[in-house]
Amino acid sequence: MTSAAGEPPTHNTPAALALGFLTGAVIGVSLTAFISGCVTERAPLIIVGLVLPAVYGFLFFLSTLPRRAREAAVVPRTALAVIESREVVGGKTSDVPVRFELSVVPDDAPAFRVEIRQDINLVELPDYRARGVVVVEYPPDRPWNTRIVKRPTPEWEERAVVARVDSVPGPAMKSDSPEGCAGGLLTLLGLLLGAAAVLLLFRADLFDSYEGENALSRRPSVSSSSSTTAVTSAMGTVTLGPGQSMLDEGELRKAVESLTQGANKPRALTVVVQDRLLTVVFAPIGVESAGFDPRSLPYDRVPGLVEEARTGVGSPQSWQLAADGVTGSLTLRVVVTGDGGTGTLEADGQGKVLRRSGS
Template sequence: MVTTGDTSERPAGSSAADRLVALVAVLVPSALAAGTLTALVVGVLLTDVTLFCRSLGGMLVAVLLVAVPARVRRRRRGRPAPRIALARIENRWVTHGEFADVPVRFDLTVAPDDAPAYRVIISEPVNLVDLADWPEGRTVVVTYDEGEPWQVELDRRPTDEWARRAAREQVGTAPERTRVKETKAGCACSAVLLGVVAGVLLVLHPYWSELESRYGDEPPAPGAAGPVVPGPGSGSRSGSTTVTTVTGSASSASTLRTGEMRRLANTLVTGMGTEMGTRVTIEEKVMSAVGSKGFSADAGFPMSLRALPYELLPGLVDTARTGLGVDTPESWRVDITTEGAGPAPVVRVTVSGHGKSGYLLADAVGRITERHPV
């Protein structure tokens, strides 16, 4: 008797829907893991506590939404029992080995009773003495995984019924187009790589400009050279001025956070198209500047926005909060200008609260020159 299984064409592997579900099951956790790890790193680099905590929360959500349901599904479904079928040995060859049991590759036609026959290559350890018992063209009994048809093993101790079937039935050779291969690992690696790239890009995109301004080409440190200002005879007498305002980072961080003022100053310079300005105003979550391309009698001498001592300003604000007699400070403001002060900028820090206010003045290197308490 000759058996070839179902005559319809067999799809190579599982259905398209199953492959799509498997792809998403690998892609989503990979993106979540890469995104949360990237957020952790970005949160540390930017000293952003909110982003750092969100990344930890995202990692917890990834575990709850992916790992736990997957484990529950596996426990409910369990491992399916292997199916039994007849198969024909189309070819066999010894790969390598120096011992009695050597790996032998078998090219098989597997013919399930209720599914189309297909071709597959497997590897099985066989003793050299028993190699003659597995000749080409022999009908043998195999076990296979219905969901992963490339998982095939020779059944060396079949039941009496299957042994009788293998002795009296023959399996026809399936066409080459039905051959199945283990493609799951390759697809999984591609899905993991795609998920990692997507997760990293999704997290980096909103913070890229902030990272670039902080860790890119740094401007000269304040104090290394005096403020860059043009001489009285250079530039236009009328000048051209622009007013540009920027707010804090996407996480609404205070401008007092380390490096935030300088980051916003770099954004202002980019927006105005010049690093020269006549006034800078800084508050809790906003920073604005008046840009100038030349000297103006009304606005004063332009100063370099990059050379201002932003790193010293949080300390001046703290001093003003505690040393000007304002018991409960509600707001603060820093004004840096050259108006009426010559080419050297003057820093004014004002603190207000409950209808009272006081201010202090400092020079271009952060030294306090005057105090005006409440």
């Protein structure tokens, strides 16, 4: 007699569709919230993106706990079955998935026909030939979850050897019912709506962040390199950061003024200027006639003097300007070294070239 057991549950029931939609919404909200939080630097959004999936998974686990407990409490029924057909459906490992169509004939229940899919070792595959009798187990309330018992008890193994099982007519129940496209579409719809909800709620923060980044990208680039200043009673130095040079407009003047601040304007015996380094040797305190005021240097002429001294030296590698006022009159001496030699010139305190030489 053929079983009248119910068909396996489908994936397109209202509850399953609602669950798919809710799952998609949770994925969309959590993913969008996490990304939006990273973009806008808002910690609550990042936390929501991380916590929401965990909470949803925990609630789903709790909601399915009673059903799984009921299913676990059902004692499986053992029966004999005849293999109507078998088909290897894939796999490249030692255990391959095989689709079986079985006629199951329990001792004290109606017989039924079922199609299952189970992994079988390649070595044992010849034992599961068509029209062969095997031992199976299945939950009485879910016969579509039938499984072949690979290692039955000696009693059932002996029965399978000597028994003759007839085929059960009619269509076979399938353990894997087709999902259809409705569930997938609802999951996708939930994902899109969840993402749209987060973007709609926090659109102001996201757009402000985007506009702020654009404004920064349109702003002219300004070197953020800083200079280092060290001053003692005898000497002061200013070291520029990467990307800066004493030949830049106003840079030398600013460096000198940073060393000559205060009520007592120190006088200098020697000022040495290199590309990124300024060194000022101060005159002894109390000696008014010694040295010169470093602020009187012809700042505007320094780049021109360096350019004139580098003529004929090839590609310049280093330069130095030394201002000396020990003898009374201010003298500037510029030395530029390149791969083609060294160029030297002397100028007065106004930046007028007095003599020039090269080697």
